[in-house]
Amino acid sequence: MSRQDARLARRGFLFGGAVVGAGALVGACTSNEPPAAQQSAAPSPAAGGGTDNDRPGREVKIGFSAPAADHGWIAAIAKNAEEAAKQYSDVTFVPVEPTNDINQQISAVESLIQQKVDVLVLLPNDGEQLNQVARRAMDAGIPVVNLDRIFPDKLSYRTWIGGDNYGMGVAAGHYIGRKLKEKGVTDPVILEIQGIATLPLTQERSKGFEDALRAYGYRVTARQDAQFTVESGTEVATNLLQAHKKIDAIWNHDDDQGVGVLAAIKEAGRNEFFMVGGAGSANAMREIQSGTSVLECTVTYSPTMAGSAVKLARLIAQGKGMSDLVEHQVPQSITLASETITKDNVEQYLPLGFES
Amino acid sequence: MTETKQAARQGALARALPGAARLRLGRVGEARHVGLILALALLAVVGLITRPENFATSANLVSILALASTIGVITVGMTFVIIGGGIDLSVGAVMALASVWATTLATQSYGPWVMAMCAILVGTGAGLINGILIAYGRLVPFIATLAMLVAARGLAQRISDRKTQLIRPENGAIVELSTTRVLGLPLLVYIFALVVVVGWIVLNRTTFGRRTFAVGGNPEAARLAGIDVRRHTMLLYAISGFCCGVAAILIMARTTTGSSTHGDLYELDAIAAVIIGGTLLTGGRGSIIGSILGLLIFTVITNLFILNGLNTSDQLIAKGLIIVAAVLLQRRGLVGRRT
Numbered sequence: 023m024s025r026q027d028a029r030l031a032r033r034g035f036l037f038g039g040a041v042v043g044a045g046a047l048v049g050a051c052t053s054n055e056p057p058a059a060q061q062s063a064a065p066s067p068a069a070g071g072g073t074d075n076d077r078p079g080r081e082v083k084i085g086f087s088a089p090a091a092d093h094g095w096i097a098a099i100a101k102n103a104e105e106a107a108k109q110y111s112d113v114t115f116v117p118v119e120p121t122n123d124i125n126q127q128i129s130a131v132e133s134l135i136q137q138k139v140d141v142l143v144l145l146p147n148d149g150e151q152l153n154q155v156a157r158r159a160m161d162a163g164i165p166v167v168n169l170d171r172i173f174p175d176k177l178s179y180r181t182w183i184g185g186d187n188y189g190m191g192v193a194a195g196h197y198i199g200r201k202l203k204e205k206g207v208t209d210p211v212i213l214e215i216q217g218i219a220t221l222p223l224t225q226e227r228s229k230g231f232e233d234a235l236r237a238y239g240y241r242v243t244a245r246q247d248a249q250f251t252v253e254s255g256t257e258v259a260t261n262l263l264q265a266h267k268k269i270d271a272i273w274n275h276d277d278d279q280g281v282g283v284l285a286a287i288k289e290a291g292r293n294e295f296f297m298v299g300g301a302g303s304a305n306a307m308r309e310i311q312s313g314t315s316v317l318e319c320t321v322t323y324s325p326t327m328a329g330s331a332v333k334l335a336r337l338i339a340q341g342k343g344m345s346d347l348v349e350h351q352v353p354q355s356i357t358l359a360s361e362t363i364t365k366d367n368v369e370q371y372l373p374l375g376f377e378s
Numbered sequence: 379m380t381e382t383k384q385a386a387r388q389g390a391l392a393r394a395l396p397g398a399a400r401l402r403l404g405r406v407g408e409a410r411h412v413g414l415i416l417a418l419a420l421l422a423v424v425g426l427i428t429r430p431e432n433f434a435t436s437a438n439l440v441s442i443l444a445l446a447s448t449i450g451v452i453t454v455g456m457t458f459v460i461i462g463g464g465i466d467l468s469v470g471a472v473m474a475l476a477s478v479w480a481t482t483l484a485t486q487s488y489g490p491w492v493m494a495m496c497a498i499l500v501g502t503g504a505g506l507i508n509g510i511l512i513a514y515g516r517l518v519p520f521i522a523t524l525a526m527l528v529a530a531r532g533l534a535q536r537i538s539d540r541k542t543q544l545i546r547p548e549n550g551a552i553v554e555l556s557t558t559r560v561l562g563l564p565l566l567v568y569i570f571a572l573v574v575v576v577g578w579i580v581l582n583r584t585t586f587g588r589r590t591f592a593v594g595g596n597p598e599a600a601r602l603a604g605i606d607v608r609r610h611t612m613l614l615y616a617i618s619g620f621c622c623g624v625a626a627i628l629i630m631a632r633t634t635t636g637s638s639t640h641g642d643l644y645e646l647d648a649i650a651a652v653i654i655g656g657t658l659l660t661g662g663r664g665s666i667i668g669s670i671l672g673l674l675i676f677t678v679i680t681n682l683f684i685l686n687g688l689n690t691s692d693q694l695i696a697k698g699l700i701i702v703a704a705v706l707l708q709r710r711g712l713v714g715r716r717t
Contacts (some may be wrong), residue, residue, distance in 0.1 A: 252640070263441070
């Protein structure tokens with residue numbers, strides 16, 4: 023072995039040692055527990071109006087099944103459902119292990135049916151594929167509250183509650199249309215950054231946006247799709263900003279991908295336009311609140327719907343209606359309005375925002 | 379007949395003599411660079427014709443370079459691995475893991491320098507594990523790095539709880555890599571350039587580089603020539619992992635976040651760039667400059683498509699066609715030279 027080789031070997035050994043030591047050092051760095059002081063209070067759904075319906079009634083057992091969290095929105099769904107259940111002394115909340123596997127979700131729901139819960143709240147991984155088991159619950163006399171992703175068969179659920187993707191597009195279109203009209207802009211450059219373009223929900227959002235803008239005589243100048251991820255938001259926005267030297271407004275479909283879009287905008291140092299977000303994450307709300315960001319507004323597709331679903335499930339099990347309506351029973355279907363959050367009302371929405 | 383025999387003998391000679399082989403193949407590499415540069419020029423002409431007011435602006439060129447930086451750094455590491463006769467499928471996932479690990483609240487509490495070090499150590503560590511499994515565990519590179527791809531993504535999701543981790547304002551120094559400009563270029567482009575220059579020097583001007591070509595070209599001959607092939611192979615994967623760590627810092631700077639979704643399918647982009655750049659997938663031959671040119675071709679295509687408001691799907695079709703065309707042209711070039 024030559025001297026050079028010996029030196030190389032020694033260097034390699036030292037290098038290896040350094041890496042092992044450093045590995046031990048960074049090992050202490052994977053903790054993600056926020057310091058106690060910064061632990062944000064879990065968002066509690068808007069307090070019920072204190073109607074008779076909120077008074078303790080018959081004891082009910084509510085079964086709950088949803089997909090495993092793969093982004094902030096789904097995580098917030100589970101949290102909101104649990105928070106709503108905790109408000110009632112007459113509710114026993116029985117959540118099953120969340121999963122992204124259809125097969126596992128089916129058997130989880132089957133186990134809830136066997137436990138004879140009084141009512142089920144289900145956010146299926148896929149409405150088509152969970153339809154059968156929901157139908158079995160209904161046939162066994164357990165009412166199903168279907169959350170967001172709808173079952174194709176009306177016999178499979180008692181009540182559906184979910185968001186309005188078309189309405190999100192409409193809300194974003196109205197905000198942008200109205201604002202540009204007020205400014206008197208005639209031929210505005212309006213950009214749209216979509217999520218995953220092949221999903222029906224994305225197409226509905228775009229359709230609503232287009233239709234609302236048409237009412238003001240405007241149209242979308244350019245549309246590009248991203249992947250709902252931060253990184254794809256950055257890449258698409260970086261290129262779009264180059265393609266359009268002067269922009270009037272941007273609608274970005276998703277607040278999580280919006281973090282990347284905002285990073286690209288800051289990097290390019292552009293601020294001649296305003297931007298509207300989508301979904302309603304806490305982070306987007308903080309940007310809106312700051313007043314210094316190009317992000318002026320976001321239109322909700324709020325996970326608080328899970329809290330409402332649990333409340334509805336309780337009413338159904340107790341045989342009560344919604345106190346503000348004339349009917350004695352809970353409606354068959356509730357589509358939530360996509361709400362527009364701006365600097366003026368952001369305070370009120372901040373507790374409902376989800377961490378992306 | 380005699381000609382082919384002679385060619386075969388020449389080939390054998392070239393394999394036995396790494397120096398001579400490199401001399402001959404070096405010329406082939408340069409010829410191919412001309413083709414890549416022509417392709418880039420062609421794309422630039424398309425840009426100038428379709429969007430004259432947008433394409434040739436300095437702002438657009440800067441954003442093309444900034445976009446290319448992240449995958450560019452990864453491509454340098456990938457070039458080393460592929461020249462050394464291996465493949466690294468785990469690069470995108472390792473970058474995501476490094477970005478997540480470096481942006482946990484615990485790591486962030488130590489400040490930006492520790493975050494950067496953490497990203498690099500996590501990347502290098504994952505690369506070393508790949509290298510040890512392949513060199514000493516005798517796993518096929520495809521399988522070992524495929525396993526790392528899956529596992530690193532999973533660990534990244536586990537640590538981040540599948541959430542997007544924002545860089546806190548007090549660690550803004552990381553983000554400044556992308557927002558601070560020197561001579562009109564963001565700092566991250568200089569980091570990219572530095573990695574390319576260092577990579578080029580190591581590959582072309584050091585013993586380590588010469589050994590990389592030898593190990594990739596013919597590991598048995600390299601072993602007989604006294605090279606510790608296993609240790610060398612391990613180090614090549616560590617280099618790739620190191621590059622993923624650097625890329626993680628760049629992606630954190632660009633997106634202001636760490637996330638388990640970062641770097642999705644980067645491995646395919648990096649491998650495609652390396653192949654277009656004329657590096658042999660079987661190892662033993664290739665160049666970093668070629669890989670970077672290949673990557674720039676891809677980035678410029680994305681840019682052109684968005685400038686012209688065209689569909690993402692068409693972009694993917696165009697990229698697929700380019701990969702096939704590049705490989706076909708290379709093969710024709712090789713055959714032409716042999717006979």
